[in-house]
Amino acid sequence: MTNILDIFKYEFILRAIISSIFCGICCGIIGSWIVLLNIPFIGIAISHAAFAGSILGILLGINPLFTAAIFCLLTSFIIGPLTLKINLSPNLSMSIIFSVFLGLAFIFLSLIKNNKSEVFNFFWGNILTLSWEMVWIMFILTIILILFVIVYNRKIFIILFSNEIAQSVGIKYKAMFYFILGLCGIVVTLNLNTIGGLLIFSLIVTTPLSAYQLARSVREMYFLSSMFGIISCVLGLVVSYYLNLPSGSTIVLFSIFILVICRLLSFKQGEKVL
Amino acid sequence: MPSAIEIKGLTFNYNKKNLLKNINLNINEGEFYSIIGPNGAGKTTLLRLILGLIKVSKGTIKVFGQEVNKNNIFKIRRVIGYVPQYVSIDKKFPTTVKEVISIGRISLKNTFERWMKEDENIINYVMKMLNIENLSTRLIGELSGGELQKVLIALSLSKKPKILLLDEPTSNLDPKSQNEILDIIESIYSVKNITTIFVTHLLSHIPLSCRKIALLKEAEIFYDGFIEDSIGLLPKLYDYPVDINIIKGKIHIHVGKEKIHL
Ligand SMILES: Nc1ncnc2c1ncn2[C@@H]1O[C@H](COP(=O)(O)OP(=O)(O)OP(=O)(O)O)[C@@H](O)[C@H]1O
Ligand SMILES: [Mg+2]
Numbered sequence: 001m002t003n004i005l006d007i008f009k010y011e012f013i014l015r016a017i018i019s020s021i022f023c024g025i026c027c028g029i030i031g032s033w034i035v036l037l038n039i040p041f042i043g044i045a046i047s048h049a050a051f052a053g054s055i056l057g058i059l060l061g062i063n064p065l066f067t068a069a070i071f072c073l074l075t076s077f078i079i080g081p082l083t084l085k086i087n088l089s090p091n092l093s094m095s096i097i098f099s100v101f102l103g104l105a106f107i108f109l110s111l112i113k114n115n116k117s118e119v120f121n122f123f124w125g126n127i128l129t130l131s132w133e134m135v136w137i138m139f140i141l142t143i144i145l146i147l148f149v150i151v152y153n154r155k156i157f158i159i160l161f162s163n164e165i166a167q168s169v170g171i172k173y174k175a176m177f178y179f180i181l182g183l184c185g186i187v188v189t190l191n192l193n194t195i196g197g198l199l200i201f202s203l204i205v206t207t208p209l210s211a212y213q214l215a216r217s218v219r220e221m222y223f224l225s226s227m228f229g230i231i232s233c234v235l236g237l238v239v240s241y242y243l244n245l246p247s248g249s250t251i252v253l254f255s256i257f258i259l260v261i262c263r264l265l266s267f268k269q270g271e272k273v274l
Numbered sequence: 275m276p277s278a279i280e281i282k283g284l285t286f287n288y289n290k291k292n293l294l295k296n297i298n299l300n301i302n303e304g305e306f307y308s309i310i311g312p313n314g315a316g317k318t319t320l321l322r323l324i325l326g327l328i329k330v331s332k333g334t335i336k337v338f339g340q341e342v343n344k345n346n347i348f349k350i351r352r353v354i355g356y357v358p359q360y361v362s363i364d365k366k367f368p369t370t371v372k373e374v375i376s377i378g379r380i381s382l383k384n385t386f387e388r389w390m391k392e393d394e395n396i397i398n399y400v401m402k403m404l405n406i407e408n409l410s411t412r413l414i415g416e417l418s419g420g421e422l423q424k425v426l427i428a429l430s431l432s433k434k435p436k437i438l439l440l441d442e443p444t445s446n447l448d449p450k451s452q453n454e455i456l457d458i459i460e461s462i463y464s465v466k467n468i469t470t471i472f473v474t475h476l477l478s479h480i481p482l483s484c485r486k487i488a489l490l491k492e493a494e495i496f497y498d499g500f501i502e503d504s505i506g507l508l509p510k511l512y513d514y515p516v517d518i519n520i521i522k523g524k525i526h527i528h529v530g531k532e533k534i535h536l
Binding site: 154158 | 323325347348349350351352356358361362363364366367368369370373374376377378380381383386387391411429435
């Protein structure tokens with residue numbers, strides 16, 4: 001028995017578990033938005049903005065985290081106007097942003113003379129090497145998100161439900177939509193450094209999608225996807241610790257496992273295609 | 275009577291094409307107006323302009339004396355109940371009928387305004403009026419087209435609107451549901467006397483309470499006024515032979531297979 005609890009003796013594990021909880025909640029909330037608005041590409045667009053940003057940072061000799069964050073925030077606040085002003089679907093405008101940044105990234109990369117591997121390290125993130133400051137930042141972000149959801153819960157629901165209806169009933173759709181995208185961007189940006197640009201997908205798409213199978217209201221969806229996020233992070237961490245596997249992979253696999261179960265349990269099976 | 279909607283010299287262009295051309299229309303408070311025209315005439319476009327969802331190219335639209343523009347569209351949209359012709363919704367969206375109807379109430383609230391017992395009462399009242407209480411806890415994606423149509427009407431009514439814009443609320447419905455919806459619209463009008471604009475391309479769908487119509491074709495309104503005076507112009511609407519007979523003081527109109535009695 002003592003062996004099993006051993007894991008909590010290490011501060012870095014404790015930190016990872018605490019941040020998993022915040023991460024699960026944040027991603028549960030924005031992931032629900034992302035799934036209901038059908039904009040999964042936001043993750044790709046932002047992680048590549050971070051990629052280009054960090055390379056530029058290394059190139060210029062500034063802290064790559066800083067430039068990456070700036071690129072990410074710019075992106076998340078460009079997507080909204082780009083979508084509404086040019087009248088593109090969000091996924092298309094995000095695909096364009098994605099290719100712009102990928103192009104930029106490789107130009108920057110070609111300009112770096114030595115030590116290119118540093119660039120890729122940044123991209124993965126590692127939940128086991130987080131600092132307490134990072135945990136605090138995530139805590140504050142979680143609180144902000146929860147407050148936003150409490151105050152605007154009903155209006156957010158309308159925007160998620162249908163932009164046509166939101167606009168015609170007189171909701172201030174634009175501002176709210178931009179703000180939602182901006183918050184998604186901030187959460188994704190912060191988590192690039194914690195769980196990494198690729199793993200974030202399992203938390204902003206897979207777990208909310210699991211919740212989507214079972215939820216009967218948006219509120220239930222926030223709750224379920226946060227729970228699923230926390231469960232996959234914590235279980236993934238613990239299992240990776242004992243089996244000595246990379247934590248990111250075990251977290252992803254747990255989230256997929258939950259998705260399969262939810263899909264099987266779903267009452268929203270829909271029509272079978274012949 | 276004061277005017278609810280006043281449209282003057284309205285033109286709407288898209289890609290240099292006139293989708294609406296020099297529209298003048300005045301709809302008084304408490305009037306029931308039908309806008310009739312073939313597919314592509316510009317009916318939906320006209321409603322979207324009234325709501326300020328798209329911007330006029332020339333001319334003005336006033337709603338209760340206030341011009342529809344950037345500064346007051348939110349105020350104007352609050353007093354209008356709009357039932358769109360189509361809405362695309364996610365069939366699996368996690369929400370119930372009652373929650374969707376509550377959108378009408380939510381749209382009237384300011385940020386920190388609380389949800390009241392009154393809101394709940396209004397929603398229940400509207401559901402009762404449309405006879406959809408039994409659907410209340412159903413998921414929105416599980417409804418039939420007609421049921422969804424009723425839910426959207428309920429949504430627009432839960433705002434307690436001063437103006438009701440109905441864009442072909444009977445399209446996609448079976449004859450029984452069509453009549454049901456038309457009856458509901460009539461009863462809403464007769465009870466509340468809400469200024470109502472009813473868009474359709476079928477003359478036979480004009481509710482009985484409607485006294486005035488506007489005939490819209492190829493971006494222009496070529497007639498607006500009382501129904502009785504429009505009869506001679508109806509053939510022009512469809513480019514299709516229209517038979518008009520007066521039998522025992524009642525007017526019978528045949529447009530193709532359609533039969534209308536006035
Ligand atoms: N978003 C748009 N962009 C460009 N043209 C449009 C758009 N929407 C409609 N139109 C064009 O405007 C004209 C009027 O369209 P509108 O939808 O107002 O017609 P309608 O009278 O409502 O027809 P229906 O009875 O088929 O609903 C049509 O010729 C249509 O092709
Ligand atoms: Mg139309």
